[in-house]
Amino acid sequence: MHLLSLLMTEINSLVIRIAAPQVREVEMKNDEYVLRPLDQQEINRLELQHQVWKNETDTVIRMAKFKAGDRLLDLGSGPGFLTWDLAKIVGPEGSVLALENSKEFIQHVLLEVKAQQMPWIRAEIADVRTYDLEPSSLDGAICRWVLMFIAGADQALARVTHALRPGGMIAVMEYTQFRSMSLWPRGASFKRVYEAVHEFIARNGGDADIGGRVPALLDQAGCEIVELLCPYGGWADPVRHSGSGSRPRARTTPI
Numbered sequence: 001m002h003l004l005s006l007l008m009t010e011i012n013s014l015v016i017r018i019a020a021p022q023v024r025e026v027e028m029k030n031d032e033y034v035l036r037p038l039d040q041q042e043i044n045r046l047e048l049q050h051q052v053w054k055n056e057t058d059t060v061i062r063m064a065k066f067k068a069g070d071r072l073l074d075l076g077s078g079p080g081f082l083t084w085d086l087a088k089i090v091g092p093e094g095s096v097l098a099l100e101n102s103k104e105f106i107q108h109v110l111l112e113v114k115a116q117q118m119p120w121i122r123a124e125i126a127d128v129r130t131y132d133l134e135p136s137s138l139d140g141a142i143c144r145w146v147l148m149f150i151a152g153a154d155q156a157l158a159r160v161t162h163a164l165r166p167g168g169m170i171a172v173m174e175y176t177q178f179r180s181m182s183l184w185p186r187g188a189s190f191k192r193v194y195e196a197v198h199e200f201i202a203r204n205g206g207d208a209d210i211g212g213r214v215p216a217l218l219d220q221a222g223c224e225i226v227e228l229l230c231p232y233g234g235w236a237d238p239v240r241h242s243g244s245g246s247r248p249r250a251r252t253t254p255i
Helices: 001-017 040-052 053-066 082-090 101-118 153-163 188-203 210-220
Strands: 071-075 095-100 121-124 139-145 164-174 224-228 249-254
Touching: 001 164, 040 139, 040 249, 053 082, 053 139, 053 164, 071 082, 071 153, 082 101, 082 121, 082 139, 082 188, 095 101, 139 153, 153 164, 153 210, 164 210, 210 224
Parallel strands: 071 095, 071 139, 095 121, 139 164, 164 249, 224 249
Antiparallel strands: none
């Protein structure tokens, strides 16, 4: 019941934002955040979203076995709420690299790095599809609700797996059926909101339902799939492997 309440709170906020008369259609640029506008209200919404999904995210992190001293990547970090959680895990003997294409979000991360005195966090403005990562420079990476927004998700995953040490772990959380969300009693306004968001993501080259394709994309990138966790969804034909563990490994969580 607590989870449902939080979800409805977030959804109601989103409805208000989209229905506001000031919001209008804009032409997206490559360096812009896909769910405009960028302001404190949006950062607050993302913080609420992080808290709503924190239990599921913590489960994925535990399964990935991230630990003190690890060199981790937060791919598409947003304003950094997951980044802080990772930084607390790895501690000052480890490191966290936050990559995000929004300069406003990176500025927010850098301000919090200073405020929380976590110099082992490095944050950079970057296109996750083209950013150069050194081979074997990472022990692990996590990607949460990022691939759905970009064209060229395969490029981003290839970059990350190239940077993982042998046996390193990447954890991916994405939606499989974005349009399956619903409220009861049903309402036309809510349906219009999620359909509009779904269409908007597609129009900008993304795929709101990319979670179903993630296992195949990871396989293509050279990963060994070691876990498929489906708390609210699943695959018709999951990709599974067994091996020596010398390749990068992956845990995927569709929602």
